[in-house]
Amino acid sequence: MDARALWQRYQDWLYFHEGLGLYLDVSRMRFDDAFVESLQPKFDKAFADMAELEKGAIANPDENRMVGHYWLRNPDLAPSPELTQEIVQTLEKIEAFAEKVQTGAIHPPRASRFTDVISIGIGGSALGPEFVAEALAPDFPPLKIHFIDNTDPAGIDRTLNHLRNNLASTLVLVISKSGGTPEPRNGMIEVKKAYAGHNLDFAQYAVAITSPDSNLDKVAKSEGWLARFPMYDWVGGRTSEMSAVGLVPAALQGIDVRAMLEGAKEMDDATRIPDVKNNPAALLALSWYFSGNGRGEKDMVVLPYKDSLLLFSRYLQQLVMESLGKEKDLDGNVVHQGIAVYGNKGSTDQHAYVQQLREGVPNFFATFIEVLEDRNGSSPEIDPGVTAGDYLSGFLQGTRQALYENQRDSITVTIPQVNPRTVGALIALYERAVGFYASLVNINAYHQPGVEAGKKAAAVILDLQTRVLAVLQKEKTPLSLGEIADKAGAADQIEAIYKILRHLHANQRGVVLQGNLGQPSSLKVSAS
């Protein structure tokens, strides 16, 4: 396609949202009109599905749940007046709590203000808050946030060590829908012990964000924690950024959560229009479908040219991959769906792997995120008439063009600046695009059976560890791995037992391995 035709295609397909100042350009996805036409029946269904979902249909049939994260931005859409009221009141409660913490009306026992906050959560309870903190927190926020988003003991130690002089002024958020997910539970138990070690009463520092009447909620209530905020069963973890999960940490950092909700609401309104060409989420879903033949044959490489959006791709990894990565479609056919997502930021990534994107295996499409405003205030000149931001902008344009010339497709999303409204809009845009794409390929975007299975697999290993330790504690003489497996009633699990023992041995947990570590069959194991 020559430059003139390409410019015409650009204009023909350009989407612009005037209120948000947001552009979406899909002109470098090389679909033709016939392709768009061919998807129209699927989109008719996708628009209808989405309308039903917003009205409170059971869109997550496996778990028999409504899917209502859209109501968070527009409570009037919720299917009952009670729900509407609950959403409104929760938001007010969050804002009031954040304000009291910031003014010192709520303060810790031994200090006049909270200075820091530890947010304990994983998956949807971490990725949104982390992305938003990186994108939107002021350079000197009223409370500085720290995340414990794993069950890594060394990671927990590092966070607590950094805070060791500030623990007496550090608020703790425990974010867990059930309160039973091991990572946040383990994080909470270890942090609790750290507070106890400093003679601080954890309850006076702790806030629970959880399902009403979960185990965590009960503990928080009975121990008299500072506050409790609800997680709703109609909000999935990966779409929970606009619920208390995302809003509490954001508000504590001084981020304008109403503006974030407003941006999301404006985007929700725009993506309700049942017309592919005038609906940016539909345009994204169309592009994804085209690129990967509706089977995820191409990876989605996300390249925001803006440092503060570094974590957007990690946020999207969960939103896209957990929603779309499914074995079966809604009719029970085995389909192995999904789209792999990765990326960090431009132009930095140009020096990491654009070499491969330009020349190597063509197994991806790119999504550029462009931010028009370079910085708050004016820029010095680097060369006559040229600023550092002009370079950033030039790198984006140059890379997009070079990819196109090498037959690599790309999408470009342009926002005027990184602020709560545009970040809210970006989240809502991708949430909706994922919903549409799921309809196009006929899958349930709102469950995650593989995650549950993963938890169970780990529980089996921990159970085996208990049995193995029991065997060793009974024995007087060292045993081979095979003997231990037999005695533990797990003859088939020698490898798992070996791994368990190697880990316990490395941590001085009462297990001694003797023999050649590189030759498991030579090992003799005893309790120390």
Add this chain to the structure above:
Amino acid sequence: MDARALWQRYQDWLYFHEGLGLYLDVSRMRFDDAFVESLQPKFDKAFADMAELEKGAIANPDENRMVGHYWLRNPDLAPSPELTQEIVQTLEKIEAFAEKVQTGAIHPPRASRFTDVISIGIGGSALGPEFVAEALAPDFPPLKIHFIDNTDPAGIDRTLNHLRNNLASTLVLVISKSGGTPEPRNGMIEVKKAYAGHNLDFAQYAVAITSPDSNLDKVAKSEGWLARFPMYDWVGGRTSEMSAVGLVPAALQGIDVRAMLEGAKEMDDATRIPDVKNNPAALLALSWYFSGNGRGEKDMVVLPYKDSLLLFSRYLQQLVMESLGKEKDLDGNVVHQGIAVYGNKGSTDQHAYVQQLREGVPNFFATFIEVLEDRNGSSPEIDPGVTAGDYLSGFLQGTRQALYENQRDSITVTIPQVNPRTVGALIALYERAVGFYASLVNINAYHQPGVEAGKKAAAVILDLQTRVLAVLQKEKTPLSLGEIADKAGAADQIEAIYKILRHLHANQRGVVLQGNLGQPSSLKVSAS
């Protein structure tokens, strides 16, 4: 394969490096003996190529350069006594400098010690230092490091704003081979202005890491910067972590750089053995080749189960993708090679996208990085007999097993703890594996033509900007985009001009756009 056969396969293929305590398990890559046999001739060549390379052969024919990052760990291997001496002396100079900075023997004009360091660099001059800082820096390092790894004005502002009260005790490293790469040059210019704005003489805070006699080196010399360290033309950016590029920032943070070099040397020794089964880098290359049919058909998902290794996958993205992502092989055939790499950390990523890995599109193989030591010191119990680290370990095992059961292959690398020696070894392991794999698929792993092309494409855009601004400054009446393109002698570049103008307009750079922003053809443009 039943559990017993699998356990036998595990033992048959287990690689163990006793000195490093490092294990490599490729038993869950489902290759058979016939496959291994079939690759033997290619491996014979790969081992021979590597031996030549280490002796100083021109392994990067496009740029007529030797490839010598291995000599950095074992200077006696360098092809001349002068080179050996230079490597040894540079290391001594780095250690002496770091010690003087830490003791205050070298200090800034207005403070007794340097407290912070800004590292300005991109690509290979950022990813290694960032990975190593995250993995190895003590919780309270003698100098706290901050990175400027992009030309994003808002990102630069954020870093400088965080340091605004400490600038008078902040050292600045400018890392750029030529000194001409725009991102570090722009970063340096902006940081220099910030120092000038605080009435600080930049030269008294600045250190250059660059090619001897580069423009940057000349500036540093003539301005009398604190120190200059060399980048060698026989060390590529993506393998420069063990050169001054990586060692200076590491040493300033109090990281034991000799131990890092020693770990890398031990791994280099181990990966020189010309026997696939007893060479961990060859086992990795074999596994990659098997998984992707030697054509990169599967993505490499890297999952370290340890917070401090979070940036390892980003480091590997560059090392693997920039090395292997090539259009042509060494015989000039168009091959579009490469392996896509992504990942963050476990078990966190289990809650993000292991859903897709387990059930979705089977377009990847996983690499688990296991760390045996949970933390420095003992762990509290979460449940009776169970620690947070047991959960982490259980999640890794459970996920690996579940992936295998779903026909998803994986590799597991196990290290005893995260320390300078093991991190050095990991880097060396992957450097060598990339070299072997490049031989297997017959490509030049040591150039990056696509990156150069990307720089040129951006320069074209910046040149166009200058011409467009010149046109606008001459005109009295508003022009359409087409008119501007004609007058700038760039009739084919209307879209690029539109993007340039939209960016200038958004930054109050003397350009006014009138009309409907969503309809570029309606726009009239004038200088303000």
